[in-house]
Amino acid sequence: MTNFTLYLVTDRELSSLPLEEAVEQAIQGGCTVVQLREKHACAREFYETALTLRAITRKYHVPLLINDRVDIALAADADGVHLGQSDLPCRAARDILGPQRLIGISAATLEEARKAQADGADYIGVGAVNPTATKTDTRTVTSSQLAQIKAAVSIPVVAIGGIHPKTLTGLRGTGVDGIAVVSAILSQPSPKQAARDLLEQFRGLRHA
């Protein structure tokens, strides 16, 4: 079973360190999954970055997921993909990826969450649970909606959107399996320390 507790989503523009270094630090601090997201890179750069990150994530036995591009996930032999509602449909991606690789689906409603599970997703990313600066096209999910979605599906639920130490308490009682974080790790002076602190805080919250 994949551990989705602390799920890093990359954004090279937010990273204060070179991306590879920030990701390695984040993993050392406790990130359990890495999703490579490239908003502006051409496919060639995206692929090359995937190869670089794959070497790092393998060293730490952490899964690497590729945002949107199923072909890059295959070409770089990544562990799976994360797909939004505007990306390839889950079932089409599954046909290409085979049964082993992970597929995550962004869901902002109960209906999307149920459909993702029915379509064979391995987990869902639910959000935005807070207003967020890193994505502008997001819909908002309240903590009670999040709890409702968590209760409605059996696959892991990762909360996403503006999660940082101050907003984390908003997830209390929702039962989510993990938190997806961008700037709260990558834009910090020490991604390692930031990851460690978030992990500790989230664990405390879950066992409260």
Added chain:
Amino acid sequence: MTNFTLYLVTDRELSSLPLEEAVEQAIQGGCTVVQLREKHACAREFYETALTLRAITRKYHVPLLINDRVDIALAADADGVHLGQSDLPCRAARDILGPQRLIGISAATLEEARKAQADGADYIGVGAVNPTATKTDTRTVTSSQLAQIKAAVSIPVVAIGGIHPKTLTGLRGTGVDGIAVVSAILSQPSPKQAARDLLEQFRGLRHA
């Protein structure tokens, strides 16, 4: 052997008709290959358009190639891909696509053309052979460079870039196997007639 004689590259913004209708007309007029290129569509829309065009191209036994997105080619069961120098490398795409599907590579130099052939490309698209309004990032290839590239490789060579009835004569003597066309077909009132005229003119040029 694929017939690359009249190779249509789509651009929905240039099409005066709905894209599907323009493509069908272009095939009826003699287009032998269709490349679906979507500059701004999300992957979901790109995939859905690929499915629609696939139904049309299959009816006429014309190959459908997908620009850039190898995953969409696989998901839509298209006949292959066309890759630029910034897209996935040819060998990585071949690993994903298998030996049967077509891979075309954009080449603007002798070196790129030779590399594409060595990497297992099925054809190359060489250009821009004329200044073109539909791509802004292109390098220019003279007719003598084009002839040199054609002489250096054994895979089919398709000329691309600003090809229309008035510029077509510039390809005389280059030996190219086909011409790739966007606006000279799609932006015409009758894509069918435009394709027919271009095909006739190009055949005359080759046998002159």
